[in-house]
Amino acid sequence: MNAEANYTIQRWFGRRTGRKLSAARRRLMTVLLPRLRLDPYSDLSDAAALFPKIADDLWMEIGFGAGEHLVAQASRHPNIGFIGCEPYVNGVAALLAAINDKALTNIRVFDDDVRQLMPAMPAACLGRLYILFSDPWPKVRHHRRRITVESNLCSFARLLRPGAEVWFASDHTEFAAWTLERVLRDRRFTWLARRADDWRLPPEGWIETRYEQKARAQGLKPVYLNFMRSDADSP
Numbered sequence: 001m002n003a004e005a006n007y008t009i010q011r012w013f014g015r016r017t018g019r020k021l022s023a024a025r026r027r028l029m030t031v032l033l034p035r036l037r038l039d040p041y042s043d044l045s046d047a048a049a050l051f052p053k054i055a056d057d058l059w060m061e062i063g064f065g066a067g068e069h070l071v072a073q074a075s076r077h078p079n080i081g082f083i084g085c086e087p088y089v090n091g092v093a094a095l096l097a098a099i100n101d102k103a104l105t106n107i108r109v110f111d112d113d114v115r116q117l118m119p120a121m122p123a124a125c126l127g128r129l130y131i132l133f134s135d136p137w138p139k140v141r142h143h144r145r146r147i148t149v150e151s152n153l154c155s156f157a158r159l160l161r162p163g164a165e166v167w168f169a170s171d172h173t174e175f176a177a178w179t180l181e182r183v184l185r186d187r188r189f190t191w192l193a194r195r196a197d198d199w200r201l202p203p204e205g206w207i208e209t210r211y212e213q214k215a216r217a218q219g220l221k222p223v224y225l226n227f228m229r230s231d232a233d234s235p
């Protein structure tokens with residue numbers, strides 16, 4: 001168990017359930033989820049040991065929704081181990097169905113708030129972190145619920161090794177600017193923008209998410225921000 005682990009239960013404000021699950025998905029939740037679920041109270045110190053085949057690296061997606069992006073990445077990169085975090089039960093069930101259909105062996109699931117898992121994970125274990133279309137919590141009094149608050153940036157900085165990347169996208173411009181402002185003043189991250197309009201363009205290798213498709217259909221223009229973990233030890 002990680003020495004820095006702090007198991008304070010944090011309040012979850014998002015949704016947990018939606019429509020009733022089909023019998024097949026309920027079965028996957030009962031049979032497959034326990035085999036793939038990460039337990040923050042167990043020993044997670046050897047990240048590669050979490051997967052049946054040796055994983056070259058470990059990447060994580062926070063808030064995978066129905067899992068389309070996670071499944072596409074895991075299919076594209078069979079030698080990478082993936083951790084997907086999502087408390088929304090219907091989304092977890094959809095992911096399990098896709099894992100089962102495609103017989104993927106390189107995804108582990110945390111079906112809860114990532115803040116409960118991160119303290120149990122070893123430092124510098126991640127090579128990439130995806131935060132895609134996370135809830136923008138637009139009201140000022142809810143900004144502290146945003147995934148990119150300083151306390152979470154500290155957790156990300158601990159888990160990402162120097163050179164590792166964070167891929168962030170949002171269709172909410174104010175939330176994206178708020179995130180950029182916080183990341184830019186933290187020396188542990190470097191914005192990888194190469195051109196003035198970099199934030200308008202998805203990075204190479206991008207896989208469109210379900211939420212992103214919906215946003216585009218509504219005429220919204222997503223913002224794409226890529227950051228790299230630097231060598232700095234403190235913000």
Ligand SMILES: C[S@@+](CC[C@H](N)C(=O)[O-])C[C@H]1O[C@@H](n2cnc3c(N)ncnc32)[C@H](O)[C@@H]1O
Binds near residue numbers: 085088115132147210
């Ligand atoms: C707007 S949806 C986007 C889903 C997906 N990334 C996409 O682009 O289609 C954001 C998702 O992030 C999840 N989420 C938000 N905060 C989270 C957290 N702290 N830990 C895990 N998942 C989180 C929510 O449950 C929700 O399903």
